[in-house]
Amino acid sequence: MILVTGATGTIGREVLRRLLSDRPVRIMARQPGRVTGAPPTARIVHGDFTDPASLADALHNVHTAFLVTNPDGDDDDDTRFLDPARAAGVRHIVKLSAAAVTDRAADDLITRRQRHNEDLLRASGIGWTLLRPRAFMSNTLPWARSIRSGQVVRALYGTSANxxxxxxxxxxxxxxxxxxxxxxxxxxxxxxxxxxxxxxxxQTAQLSELLGLPLRFEELSPQQARTGLEARYPADITSALLESARRQHSGSKAVVDPTLPGLLGRPARTFRDWASDHLDAFRPDPTASS
Incomplete structure (x- = not known):
């Protein structure tokens, strides 16, 4: 039995779309009604990292689990999951982590939590695989609103590469x-x-070409970026995100790693590939001004 956590998140949704129906799959979600794209044979159950009984039920007869926790929030979720997973006899955990853990210069709160959670898994006695992605191309989706309303993208350190x-x-x-x-x-x-x-x-230039719109890029100042982040996140997370952006500005996130194409046996998809599949999210509504 494979257990999938984080099924309503960016990666979890994509994992569900790729799991074949010939595999027994259980999906744990705080809000089962929000799960979409699951294999037809999958069973969706309520589960919460803070609810030990629900975790025990979700982990029953599970041999492999996909573990997604939120380093922006409560940093005890990995401990809450690993203890009952070990008790249930789980043999292998595939954990979503982050590429920043390998950067010795990265010492922000989020990265420290990711490193700590990796250490917990390695010390658990359960078999493990760590996935350390760089930033997701889908992180550009929040630009959609300003593109639709004013054909503009606003971001911090607009010339820094990732x-x-x-x-x-x-x-x-x-x-x-x-x-x-x-x-x-x-x-x-x-x-x-x-x-x-x-x-x-x-990225803005590529979206402009694909959409056939004269998009422009506007650089945010560090203070403007801080103000925007503070409207959504606690102060410590805001500081961590700004520190991450500063590391990107120094060039620390520009290295292309050959691991992914080696695993998949094909080239990694480009931003243009991804954007072409998601243009409707950025395209202005032709009826909005009518």
Whole structure:
């Protein structure tokens, strides 16, 4: 039995789309009604990291689990999951982490939590695979509102490059590790990037070409970026995100890693590939002004 957590998130949704119906799959979600795209044979159950009884039920007869926790929030979820997983006899956990854990200069709160959670898994006695993606290409989706309303993208450090990755590619690697297709992935720690490093202004130019719209890029000042983040996140998370942006500005996120195409046997998808599949999210509504 494969257990999938984080099924309503960016990677979890893509994992569900790629799991074949011939595999027994259980999906744990705080809000089961929000789960979409699951294999028809999958069973969706209520589960919460803070509810031990629900975790025990979700983990019953599970041999492999996809673990997604939120490093922006409560940092005890990994501990809450690993203890009952070990008690239930889970043999292998595929954990979504982040590429920043390999950067010695990265010491922000979110990265420290990711490193701590990786350490917890390695020390658990359960077999493990670590997925360490660079930023997701889908992180550009919040630009859609300003593109639709004013044909503008606003971001901090617009010329700094990031080897961002298609979430679908990350999910495909996750499914390989969960199902053991191709090889044994236990003990693998995979840094996953896209095929090229792009800046926000370069992404804006590609979206402009694909949409056929004269998009413009406007640079945010650090204070403007802080104000916007503070409206959504606590102060410590805001500081961590700004520190991450400063590291990107120094060039620390521009390295393209060959691991992903080596695992998938094909090139990693480009930002243009991803954007072409998601143009409707950015396209202005032709009826909005009528």
């Amino acid at each position: 080897a961002c990755v298609d979430p679908g590619d990350v999910a495909e690697v996750a499914v390989l590790a969960l199902t053991g297709r191709g090889r044994d992935h236990a003990g693998g720690a995979y840094t996953l990037t896209g095929p090229q490093a792009l800046s926000a202004s370069e």
